[in-house]
Amino acid sequence: MSAVRLVELLLTAEIFNRYEELTEDDIPKEIRKLLYNRGGIRRPVTIKEDVVIKYAGKIEQKPPFVDLNAFSKQYILTSFDLAVKWFASRGVERIKKNPALAYYYQNYDSLDVSYEEAKKANLPKHGDREWLRSVIEELEKSEDAKEMLSLVRVMSPEEIPVDFKDVALSEEQLEEVRKIEIALEERAFLRKIGLSDIGKLLFIGPPGTGKTTTARALSKKLYLPLLEVKLSMITSQYLGETSKNIEKVFEIARKMNPCILFIDEFDYVAKMRTSDEHAAIKRAVNTLLKSIDDINLVEDGVLLIAATNHPSLLDPAVWRRFDKVIEFPEPAEKIRMKIFQIFLARIDGDFNIDELVELTDGFTGADIKLVVREAVLKALLEGRKRLSQHDLVEAIQEVKERLKLKTSY
């Protein structure tokens, strides 16, 4: 088995090196993640002993057409043709899952493999944690970018803790998500017809209604890395730096493409504007607006999402730069029901969710989360892991008191 894997590695590298039209997406995820270097996979790819050990384990006996250079610790094929032939009779199942190999073998003898099929089964590289890490390492070589990266949060879709199905969204919200999905799939078509003003979303709504959660869950669903930044964070006390920071963030997003650039606390732009008529601030705001103008999903592969809970602070110049405004209102009954279902799904107990929904008019998703947490903690305190309806109703009353406090000051 390990010899088959070893030869698969060597053939994949050799074929990738020979055919320039192949990209990282043509290398299986399991192999790819061992080969990232300086933000991607660079030709010529060489296969070192440590990579072989990780992928194939210890090699007891190498086939006669494979050599290990004791000095460079590099494995090489002494005969490509022999390797191809040898692998054809032993590795068909692997070829079917390896686009680079399928590309080569689909015209080979009567092997029943298809490049298209293999490609479909292989996840794209931009979802790999290892790819993202390697892009970041490369970026960190520049001092500017390094500083910037400390202010942004970068997550690979594999690292996002929340599933899209665990976010309760309305029909309208879901439809917008579907449009983005389609736009992503049809990027080439949209570019061709010159429709590039797509993919700038503004999420508006009160605190705790799921804006941040939705942006993160989207990263997982669309399988795109997420670059998350709070606008207040990149506004430097040294005003001249702010413009530079903004430019850097957009530049990083471009380098990570395709990705989602999520700018939270977007209303901060309004604060920037009114705080002072200082020229540097004006410049920073203009840089931000211009950066937004200059980036788009179709050309750059960057989906921009900005979120705010003070939409009224945004002036028309900001507003019109977004092609879609998605509202996150206080959740209606139907959504509250979904939220309860999501939060209670893994909790033992008999619940009357209809009643809970009725009692929580005006509650946000965050409030409901609090209700469930309170109820669970209280039950645990009493030595129970099973929740009752009563626990929840009581917790709702408690949270209601708290919400009253919030509004009375």
Ligand SMILES: Nc1ncnc2c1ncn2[C@@H]1O[C@H](COP(=O)(O)OP(=O)(O)OP(=O)(O)O)[C@@H](O)[C@H]1O
């Ligand atoms: N529609 C929803 N579906 C599932 N969970 C939700 C929903 N709305 C809120 N939540 C929960 O509430 C918590 C807070 O939500 P989130 O941080 O996304 O709110 P937000 O709209 O970004 O708030 P803010 O404006 O304060 O940043 C999250 O942990 C999430 O689990």
Ligand SMILES: [Mg+2]
């Ligand atoms: Mg938020």
